Amino acid sequence: MVVSDPDTIEIIEACRRGDREAFRALYEAHKDKVYSIALYFFHGDTAAAGDATQQAFLKLLTSIKSFHGDSEFSTWLHRLVVNTCLDGTRKSKSRERSAEPAELARIADPASPDEALSRRQTASRVQAALSSLPPKLRMPILLRYFEDLSYAEMAQALQCSAGTVASRLSQGHKLLAQKLEKLRR
Amino acid sequence: MNEPQEKPPIGPIEPGQLPLVQAPDKIWKSIEAALDAEPVRPKRFWLAWALAAASVAVVAAISWYVTVPSSPAWPVSRLEGSASVDQIKVGEWLQTDGSSRARITVGDIGVVDVEPNTRVRLVAASSTEHRLTLARGEISAVVTAPPRLFLVDTPASTAVDLGCAYKIKTDESGDGVLRVTSGWVSLEWKGRESLVPAGADCRTRAKTGPGTPYFADAPEALQQALAEFDFRSGGADAVNTILSQARVRDTLTLWHLLSRVDAADRLRVFDRMVELAPLPAGVSREKALQLDPATLKSWREELAWKW
Secondary structure, three states: OOOOOHHHHHHHHHHHOOOHHHHHHHHHHHHHHHHHHHHHHOOOOHHHHHHHHHHHHHHHHHHHHHOOOOOOHHHHHHHHHHHHHHHHHHHOHHHOOOOOOOOOOOEOOOOOHHHHHHHHHHHHHHHHHHHOOOHHHHHHHHHHHHHOOOHHHHHHHHOOOHHHHHHHHHHHHHHHHHHHHHHHO | OOOOOOOOOEOOEOOOOOOOEOOOHHHHHHHHHHHHOOOOOOOOHHHHHHHHHOOOEEEEEOOOOOOOOOOOEEEEEEEEOEEOOOEEEOOOEEEOOOOOEEEEEEOOOEEEEEOOOOEEEEEEEOOOOEEEEEEEEEEEEEEOOOOOOEEEEEOOEEEEEEEEEEEEEEOOOOOEEEEEEEEEEEEEEOOEEEEEEOOEEEEEEOOOEEOOOEEOOOOHHHHHHHHHHHHOOOHHHHHHHHHHHOOHHHHHHHHHHHOOOOHHHHHHHHHHHHHHOOOOOOOOHHHHHOOOHHHHHHHHHHHHHHO
């Protein structure tokens, strides 16, 4: 039995009772992470990321009654996000690489204009490199670097073994290092 | 699996430090709009009553396999036409006529929309098994639940939900088709299993069970050859067409074919798969050709990223 933090449990309970405000609170708490993962996954395609975010939260609401706390809430949410992104990819293969990696202008919580600019530039470079990775390597990297998930958490979200997670992360790191090196030149 | 103590940065980005991007406000608005949407289509009451008067109704009929008054029941609502039932209990049948549609709420895990001219029975509604029989017609299911909790039996298959949305239709003999729109469905029948992901279809045939899944956007020639192979003993000619037409994502189809073709054709299927998508590290050619279950599963998990 894994228990989410008390606030989250309370909000989930309220969502089960159909409390729209509680659902809004859950959405507000997680929306940027979900959207960011989707946005990076879909190569900066804001429409695809928006669709995936909407679908993930609607699925969450539909299934919240079946969440019994036997996994961490965030792990469960990540699994929904992963499945939604992969469904989106399967349904519209043509969407891949359809957008320029440009929609990183609204980075959350910029500390100063200079810092924000620097972070945007960095993020654009990283996004360009991430976009070139195959999906199976891209998603573990996103979960690791947005959320700092453990191997076990990623294995649950990705529905594969921890060994497979480790292997994909390793491959992903190598490819990213090569691509970022090229981008610096 | 031991995790490394140090996580390498992505260039200048440390783990957990990729900058978040603010989700646009319009996403919440679209969620609210979806939540506010009336689940039942606008009703034309006069028409509904006229239809009712003409005995064009959704009928719950009525084979009591279980007669315990407190037996589990799922709510039923009308989508089109008129409905004379508001729930379906274990053992009961729900039947729609040519102009009626109904929605069954599947416990707390999803909904099933019952299309016109359809006959379904609730077989089980327990915490470990939610099961319907689709005798004929078409249903659309949207289910978010742990895998293998929701099942639909047809005359020639059992659709096992692996967390998904799908449509399945069948005639009384078992001829039909499954179309998955989200997640995965496993179609099972007498030891034969077809794993169908979002965007893919799988036909079923009486006395044969599920055919080989294929993506709905697969070349028409591939789809026709697959029908020949699955249900009309198409043999080597059909396999030739399938192999020549297959694209990378059609490795879904080829992966299933690997264990369904004759030994003589297996190597050809394998070679074409590897040509389309290189064999992943850790997947042994020898074991794959021997149809080693663990090897095929590992290979499928890798290929699924391309599907």
